[in-house]
Amino acid sequence: MSEETLALIRKYNNNIEMSGLGVIAFGIWEVLKFFIKIVAGTDDINGYYVLVDDVPTPVVKVLVVIFLMCFYGGILFLHVYIGFSAIRFARARSNKKTFLIWLCLLAIYSIWSLAAYIGTGNIREWDDGDVITIFVELSFMSIIFDIIYSYYRIKKIQKKEGLDS
Amino acid sequence: MQEDFHYYATYCAAYLAGYTHEESEDICYCAQLVDLCSGTFLTKLNAPLSAATTQLQLEMMDARTDIIGLQNITRIWASFHFLPYDLYAQKRGRTRIYMNKYRLICMPNSDLMVKTVELAKGKPIQAVGVAMHVLADTWAHSYFAGTPSLAINNTNWNFREVITIEGEEREVPIKFRHNPSAKDDVANNLYTSSIFQNNENSVMNLGHGRAGHLPDYSFMKYRYIPAWDDYKEITKDNPSDYLKAFAQMIYAMKYIRGDISTFGKDKYDTEAIEPYKDRINAIIRKRQLIASEDWKSFGEDLSGKKIRDFDLEIYQKEYITNYKKEDTFLGKFIEAALAQKGMVTYEIYTSKNYLAGFSKTISNGNSLLKTIFG
Numbered sequence: 001m002s003e004e005t006l007a008l009i010r011k012y013n014n015n016i017e018m019s020g021l022g023v024i025a026f027g028i029w030e031v032l033k034f035f036i037k038i039v040a041g042t043d044d045i046n047g048y049y050v051l052v053d054d055v056p057t058p059v060v061k062v063l064v065v066i067f068l069m070c071f072y073g074g075i076l077f078l079h080v081y082i083g084f085s086a087i088r089f090a091r092a093r094s095n096k097k098t099f100l101i102w103l104c105l106l107a108i109y110s111i112w113s114l115a116a117y118i119g120t121g122n123i124r125e126w127d128d129g130d131v132i133t134i135f136v137e138l139s140f141m142s143i144i145f146d147i148i149y150s151y152y153r154i155k156k157i158q159k160k161e162g163l164d165s
Numbered sequence: 166m167q168e169d170f171h172y173y174a175t176y177c178a179a180y181l182a183g184y185t186h187e188e189s190e191d192i193c194y195c196a197q198l199v200d201l202c203s204g205t206f207l208t209k210l211n212a213p214l215s216a217a218t219t220q221l222q223l224e225m226m227d228a229r230t231d232i233i234g235l236q237n238i239t240r241i242w243a244s245f246h247f248l249p250y251d252l253y254a255q256k257r258g259r260t261r262i263y264m265n266k267y268r269l270i271c272m273p274n275s276d277l278m279v280k281t282v283e284l285a286k287g288k289p290i291q292a293v294g295v296a297m298h299v300l301a302d303t304w305a306h307s308y309f310a311g312t313p314s315l316a317i318n319n320t321n322w323n324f325r326e327v328i329t330i331e332g333e334e335r336e337v338p339i340k341f342r343h344n345p346s347a348k349d350d351v352a353n354n355l356y357t358s359s360i361f362q363n364n365e366n367s368v369m370n371l372g373h374g375r376a377g378h379l380p381d382y383s384f385m386k387y388r389y390i391p392a393w394d395d396y397k398e399i400t401k402d403n404p405s406d407y408l409k410a411f412a413q414m415i416y417a418m419k420y421i422r423g424d425i426s427t428f429g430k431d432k433y434d435t436e437a438i439e440p441y442k443d444r445i446n447a448i449i450r451k452r453q454l455i456a457s458e459d460w461k462s463f464g465e466d467l468s469g470k471k472i473r474d475f476d477l478e479i480y481q482k483e484y485i486t487n488y489k490k491e492d493t494f495l496g497k498f499i500e501a502a503l504a505q506k507g508m509v510t511y512e513i514y515t516s517k518n519y520l521a522g523f524s525k526t527i528s529n530g531n532s533l534l535k536t537i538f539g
Contacts, residue, residue, distance in 0.1 A: 007396040014321075014396065 001161055009157055012150040013090040019150070020086030022143040023103075027079020029136075031072045078102060086147055100151060107144045110137060166305040167381045170407065172197040172475050173460030175297050177467055178411055181437045182418035186468045188290055192418075195294020195498050196301070197475050199245050202502065206477070210484050215506070216499040218245045218295075230313060230366045236522035238371065239269070239312040243521060244509040245295075245502075246302045247271035247311030247372060248278055252516035265518045266317045267393060269310040273303040273409070274430040277512060282417045282428050284508055285501070291494065292501035293421055297414050299505065304410035305380045308391055308399055309373040312520055315365045319392035320375040326354060327386040327400065339387060341377060349378060351452050383407040383449040383456060407449045412438050441467075 085099030114137045117130075175196040179189035202218040220228065220241055228234055243249055250272035256264065278300060285296035310317045324339040341358040349356045359374035373380045379387055385403045390396060412433035420428040438445060441463070448459040464472050484495040491500060507524065514524040 003397055006398070010390065010396040010398075 005157060005161065009154055012154045015150040016147050017087050017090035019143045019146045020083040020090065023079050023086065024083030026140045027076050027083065031076050034072055078106070082106065100148065103144055103147060107141065110141050110144065113137070166301050167455055168197055168475060169456040169460050170301055170383065171200060171298055173457055173464055173472065174411060175301070175414065176472055177460060177464045178414040179418055180464065180467050182415045183422055183424060184418065186470045190473060191290045192294045192297060194475065195291045196298040198498060199295055199298040201477055210481060210495065212484065212499055216502045217241055218502050225368045228368055230368060235313060235366060236520065238368070239521045240506060240510050242311030242372060243269055243513065244506040245299055247306050247309055248275060248281065248299055248303050248509065249513065250275040252512060252518065263316060265520050266310055266312055266314040268516065268518060269312050269520065270317065270393065271303055271309060271311065272307045275303065277509060278303055279428060279430060280508060281505065282420065284504060286421050288501060289497040291498040292504070293418060295501045295505050296417065300414055300417055301410045304406040306373055307401065311372060313366045313368050313371045315363065315370045315392070317393045318370050318372060318375060321390040324387055324389045327388060336388065349454055351454060382454065384452045404449050408445065409433055411445060
């Protein structure tokens with residue numbers, strides 16, 4: 001393989017590694033965002049449950065808290081798993097591509113989530129927070145697509161060089 | 166490079182070039198002094214601070230990194246330790262700011278290196294020492310720039326040492342840690358390098374900090390990816406480079422002495438080193454952090470005389486107490502340093518690169534008096 005081709009592969013691997021770090025950072029941000037909303041009062045944990053007659057309110061609240069912790073823990077775990085897998089792939093420490101499947105699912109979820117956010121609101125009533133949220137989501141999607149595109153380019157180059165395994 | 170090459174190896178090269186033992190000692194003293202002539206040293210002597218040829222770690226910690234500070238840093242490091250290879254290099258799709266730093270990348274056999282050697286001709290012996298330090302460092306410090314720049318001087322994390330075992334080349338990973346007080350561990354391939362700093366102009370991104378002391382170890386052959394080379398890998402072959410540096414120093418000093426009429430790039434006095442090639446190669450390739458004892462022993466075998474150890478104090482009293490500073494040993498060294506710095510700063514300035522500040526030549530109509538910078 002020529003040095004230029006090797007340099008190109010290194011470049012795309014570096015993109016995957018950097019974007020993998022970005023996925024981890026966004027995962028941490030998702031969790032932090034939720035806690036900041038609760039602490040700042042813009043989100044109310046009481047809105048996450050409906051009281052049932054024969055179940056005591058404190059029990060419901062505890063269950064809701066446990067559920068939310070599991071939910072956001074799962075989100076964080078997913079981002080960290082994808083991010084670390086991307087980094088390990090980029091550094092040639094692993095050849096597993098399972099993380100790409102989860103990445104594609106995350107991409108679909110992000111697009112759906114952004115579309116829903118834009119669709120349900122009135123654009124004339126958007127404030128700074130809404131605009132920033134959209135930019136953040138777009139940044140995250142660009143990171144996801146960067147990983148997918150870089151992976152695709154690496155495979156294409158390797159196939160061209162007869163090294164696809 | 167370190168004291169082993171700048172002092173003792175330079176002595177050996179000077180002696181092989183035809184200088185006497187005493188002259189060789191003066192040359193190698195000045196070559197090593199370039200690594201120690203800091204602002205602190207000059208303040209102690211009440212000497213001009215503009216003659217500084219290096220900056221100590223403590224000085225770097227206090228150094229400003231605004232444009233004035235960066236120009237001061239670049240003037241020193243680019244003039245003496247990272248002589249730029251091509252001040253007019255071209256690279257597509259890069260901004261002016263990037264190109265100003267890219268053009269300061271050091272490599273051997275540059276036009277500036279030729280000018281450095283020519284500048285020392287006809288000057289006191291101290292100028293020879295300064296020129297030899299600069300020449301030697303162009304080999305060791307290749308592929309790094311003498312200006313703080315993350316975009317140029319950063320490297321990737323994957324350094325591998327290339328070791329030849331039974332005729333076959335094998336790569337061994339190099340592990341870096343960021344403990345400046347810990348000694349490099351050659352046996353376990355554990356070395357110290359500077360920590361990643363994402364500020365473009367941080368002093369931590371000056372020179373070869375990201376590669377630690379690897380460029381200064383003559384035995385080390387290694388591969389890594391620098392930030393400036395678009396993901397291409399570089400193989401730095403120090404044993405080969407150090408041998409060339411040694412042979413080129415002999416050639417340069419023969420030119421300065423007048424034994425050779427012209428000096429050019431890619432010229433090495435391989436004839437002079439041929440009888441000693443095995444011994445020189447053995448010293449260069451021995452896996453040790455500092456090869457001073459081996460070079461010193463070689464030098465003493467060459468001349469048959471004892472080489473004094475480097476002592477920073479020996480010429481200071483002469484400079485401090487003498488009214489005519491320019492006639493003292495350190496006075497002549499300071500003149501040589503100012504001339505070198507002025508020349509390099511002028512060349513950088515005339516290439517429309519203001520990273521080393523401004524420069525003006527003063528002449529009396531017939532000849533160049535001096536080049537001033539600021």
